[in-house]
Amino acid sequence: MPISLEVNGERVDAQVLPRLNLADFLREQLQLTGTHVGCEHGVCGACTVRVNGEIVRSCLMLAVQTHGASVQTIEGLSDSGEVADLQAAFRNRNALQCGFCTPGMLMAAQDLLQQQAEPNREQIREHLSGNYCRCTGYQAIIDAVETTARARGSRTA
Amino acid sequence: MKAAAFAYARATSVMNALELLGAHGDRAKVLSGGQSLMPAMNLRLISPELIIDIGELAELRGIAVSGSIIRIGALTRHVDLLKSPDIAAHAPLLTEAIAHVAHPAIRNRGTIGGSLAHADPASELPACMVALNATIIVRGQGGERRVAAEDFFKGIYETDLSAQELLISVELPVAGKNSRHFFHEFARRHGDYAIAGLAAQAIVEKDAFTDLRLVFFAVGDRPVLARAATNLVNVTITPPVLATASAALGEDLDPQDDQQASASMRRHLAKVLLARGASALLGRPDLNAGGRA
Secondary structure, three states: OEEEEEEOOEEEEEEOOOOOEHHHHHHHHOOOOOOOOOOOOOOOOOOEEEEOOEEEEHHHOEHHHHOOOEEEOHHHHHHOOOOHHHHHHHHHOOOOOOOOOHHHHHHHHHHHHHHOOOOOHHHHHHHOOOOOOOOOOOHHHHHHHHHHHHHHHHHHO | OOOOOOEEEEOOOHHHHHHHHHHHHHHEEEEOOOOOHHHHHHOOOOOOOEEEEOOOOHHHOOEEEEOOEEEEEOOOEHHHHHHOHHHHHHOHHHHHHHOOOOOHHHHOOOEHHHHHHHOOOOOHHHHHHHHOOOEEEEEEOOEEEEEEHHHHEEEOOEEOOOOOOEEEEEEEEOOOOOEEEEEEEEOOOOOOOOOEEEEEEEEEEOOEEEEEEEEEEOOOOOOEEOHHHHHHEOOOOOHHHHHHHHHHHHHHOOOOOOOOOOHHHHHHHHHHHHHHHHHHHHOOHHHHHHHOO
């Protein structure tokens, strides 16, 4: 089926099979491999991307469903500098080790920080509860998100 | 895993969706938010021949309050319910329950119609519909049917919906001024499926229940409206009265063993929920002393 959508600000026209999910479309047809594929049933959060400004699981959405939509991946957020401070905080706080979950973590964390300027640790934990990390034990990730929230808060204050 | 191959049709109207369902019946599956259907397809638990995508049908979306009824379109997403001031004002049980439904990225796609048609006995919304005395509106090519939520859920992933029908909307009565609600679930992790949960809607007058709907979920093959609640209506609730209801609740429920919990653990948790619920609804901490069942 023909689809036409916007990915990281660029118009994309493609032919896809109905069964192709958005994660595989991004990775295999567009070579945007920052979106990771973990469990393929919506549990792990590694494939989190933005569709029309809202985070979704790209393994639970068909590519054909994104016809006419605007999709942003970790490559888009990273290249635009939108999450540069969050990425730096993840590095500084050792909030990643193998890095498999990190793109999804960054997408979910940035989504929270857009909705809530200064979330507490419990709120951070809850917002990231749908993203698995098998390396860090989560504390460092919560630290990094909290640090970024505070830094952004003091910049705008 | 990846889903098996299927044909795909983007429905252009409710009528068009019904024509497709009429022609393909149970060989087709309706795709709404896809947050239960897609995992099932990726795991190859189901392999429909045709996917009918109703995602573009704007007429199925939205929340409207008219008089004493709230109407929620089938395609209304969990995030829309969570953020709706109308739902918070008129059906606060739902606002509270939605926060327990999965995670933000799932709530941005999942829909109320999809959740109800899927009918997972461990999920929150079917139980809320029964607690709120909702009417579920389904349409087939022959016309519309209105089904009480209590009669809609038939078993694990089984509902009153036929393979040719589409769930259109739900209607809830607006919560009155003496109505109160309680929602709690036990889960291993926030957002996970419940091990046992309770959605309750009550009318409280002069410190007594004049109406009480206690709906337990994840403890049977469908949401269970507890008959034990009748022991608590129009009486002064004392610890012995509550103990009688708790014993009756044990008789009402027939939970299953699975890898999450044994049947006896589920029965125990349901009794804990009963005590907590009654205590919270009446504002009587003494009824839940020590949190024991």
